Amino acid sequence: MQDLIASSLKFQNNTLMVLDQYLLPHQQVWHECRDVKTMRELILSLKIRGAPLIGLGASLLIAYLAEQDTTKAVLAQAIDDLEATRPTAVNLMHCMAKLRVALQQQDYVAEVINTAVKLFNEDIALCEKMATHGAKLVNSGDNILTHCNTGALATAGIGTALGVIYKAQQRHGDIHVWVDETRPLLQGGRLTAFELERWQIPYTLICDNMAASLMAAGKVDKIFVGADRIAANGDFANKVGTYNLAVLAHFHDIEFYVVAPLTTLDINTACGKEIEIEQRNGAEVRGVSGSFGEALWAPTNAKVYNPAFDVTPAKLITGWVLDTGVYSQADIKRGALRGF
Numbered sequence: 001m002q003d004l005i006a007s008s009l010k011f012q013n014n015t016l017m018v019l020d021q022y023l024l025p026h027q028q029v030w031h032e033c034r035d036v037k038t039m040r041e042l043i044l045s046l047k048i049r050g051a052p053l054i055g056l057g058a059s060l061l062i063a064y065l066a067e068q069d070t071t072k073a074v075l076a077q078a079i080d081d082l083e084a085t086r087p088t089a090v091n092l093m094h095c096m097a098k099l100r101v102a103l104q105q106q107d108y109v110a111e112v113i114n115t116a117v118k119l120f121n122e123d124i125a126l127c128e129k130m131a132t133h134g135a136k137l138v139n140s141g142d143n144i145l146t147h148c149n150t151g152a153l154a155t156a157g158i159g160t161a162l163g164v165i166y167k168a169q170q171r172h173g174d175i176h177v178w179v180d181e182t183r184p185l186l187q188g189g190r191l192t193a194f195e196l197e198r199w200q201i202p203y204t205l206i207c208d209n210m211a212a213s214l215m216a217a218g219k220v221d222k223i224f225v226g227a228d229r230i231a232a233n234g235d236f237a238n239k240v241g242t243y244n245l246a247v248l249a250h251f252h253d254i255e256f257y258v259v260a261p262l263t264t265l266d267i268n269t270a271c272g273k274e275i276e277i278e279q280r281n282g283a284e285v286r287g288v289s290g291s292f293g294e295a296l297w298a299p300t301n302a303k304v305y306n307p308a309f310d311v312t313p314a315k316l317i318t319g320w321v322l323d324t325g326v327y328s329q330a331d332i333k334r335g336a337l338r339g340f
């Protein structure tokens with residue numbers, strides 16, 4: 001298989017490597033992945049994360065296994081096992097569905113490899129298109145608030161919502177970003193801050209509960225976030241805390257955009273209530289861990305509620321920035337998403 005290189009995932013010299021996003025930004029450790037057990041562990045522990053990237057990492061592993069003369073039955077089981085790791089991000093299901101089709105073909109080894117390569121390259125192109133559409137919504141001098149990490153680390157390309165910010169900065173040169181730290185796993189504080197620093201885009205890190213007062217002070221012009229699944233009616237699931245921002249944006253009359261590729265659309269899910277939300281281990285809320293070690297601040301057995309995502313209803317969204325363009329409330333009500 002040809003070499004494929006992204007910020008946090010690479011297939012090079014026949015070796016699949018994953019950058020450990022749990023240890024970033026203070027340690028940059030790449031893990032080699034040769035089997036389903038390792039990839040499952042990397043996904044479950046969020047060492048590889050972000051809706052598009054999970055699907056691509058799993059796909060490249062299947063392609064690698066196909067190249068090792070793995071039987072059809074074992075590959076089919078591997079696809080099922082990887083698909084079962086995280087239930088909310090539909091990109092993973094999208095990739096696994098494509099690979100299942102490839103596996104049915106006569107020359108399935110070549111088909112599986114071609115499909116994985118195509119998915120990877122397609123994601124780069126989709127990011128570019130979303131960013132181009134989204135950047136047109138940004139004005140010179142805008143203060144943009146974002147949540148979680150939706151950048152190059154989470155995709156094969158420049159990212160979804162953060163890709164828009166990157167393009168807008170290239171266009172205007174004077175964008176400032178408010179970065180929600182994104183409790184409990186701190187994807188904003190660890191990863192988005194790291195990426196913005198690398199891209200030399202001015203940013204300020206805030207705790208999630210500071211967004212309201214910033215909005216009240218008139219310091220947020222627009223909000224851009226990513227999505228893990230967009231239902232047919234435009235409701236979408238994204239990192240927990242996104243819904244809070246949408247409600248706050250509505251109250252303060254601030255534009256709120258969701259940015260996602262067509263691989264995030266799930267027209268078989270009618271509305272947000274039908275999206276399965278991943279529940280995670282309580283330890284993530286009782287304390288924090290990372291390259292610095294572990295800290296526990298709550299009582300060891302404190303009862304915890306820890307959904308990884310929440311659902312934002314369509315009525316709170318100003319625009320859906322997809323690779324095919326920007327869609328308004330009216331477009332969505334007309335059923336624009338069902339057309340894909």
Ligand SMILES: CSC[C@@H](O)[C@@H](O)C(=O)COP(=O)(O)O
Pocket residue numbers: 046049050051052089147148149150151154155159160161187225226227228238239240308
């Ligand atoms: C391009 S990323 C879009 C989403 O996947 C992102 O906003 C998000 O919620 C990631 O969650 P994570 O749990 O870190 O995988």
